[in-house]
Amino acid sequence: MKRCLTVSATLTILLIAGCSDDNGSEPSIDLGLEGVGTLAMSGNDTATFGTSITVRDMAYYDAGDDRIILSFVDPYSHFDGDVLSDGDLNDYESLYPENRFLLGIWNAVPGVNEGGAYLEIVRSGTGGAYITSLQGDPGPVPEIDLEAHAAVFENVKLYPSFEGQDDLSPITLNGTITWGQDLE
Helix, strand or coil: HHHHHHHHHHHHHHHHCCCCCCCCCCCCCCCCEEEEEEEECCCCCCCHHEEEEEEEEEEEEECCCCCEEEEECCCCCCCCCEEHHCCCCCCCCCCCCCCCEEEEEEEEEEEEEECCCHHHHHHHHCEEECCCCCCCCCCCCCECCCCCCEEEEEEEEEEEECCCCCCCCCCCEEEEECCCCCCC
C-alpha cells in the first residue's frame, strides 16, 4: 500500500503542478526552512490517524506561473535540502516510516489553478491519502501568504484521494503553519 500511496501522491501533485522545463535537477540547498504549527484534524478517520498533526521540516517547489507548492513533514522526517526538484513531494526520509505524514499545499493563481492541499498519513502502519476536491467548487482551501510566511487552514476539507480507499472518510483541517524565511 505504501508504494501505491507514493505513486498516487507523486502523480497527483505532478498533474496539479505541471511539468518543469528545467534541463537538470537543482542541487540540494538547505536554507534552514522549518515549518512550525499544529493542525487540528476532525472527521471519522481521526480514530485511526489522530486529532492533530505537527509540522517541522519543509521544502518547496516553484512550478512556474506564480504557482508554489509547499511541503511539510512530521518532526521525525526531513527533506534533503529545501528545493524539491521536479515537484517530487516524496523526496523525504522518515525515522518512523510506519508513523509519518506529508502535507503538500499549493497557492491559487487566477486563471491557472485553484489552491489546495494533499495529506498522506500513516499511523501504526495504516495509511491514507487525502486531497482537496479537484472537481467543481473545492470549498475552503489553505490561504497561503508567502510574504507573511503563513498558511491558514480554516475548515479545509480533504477527501480520500484514490480508489481503493472506500473505508476512509473526509478529514477537515484547522490551524496555522508558519515558517521563518523567504523562499529563495
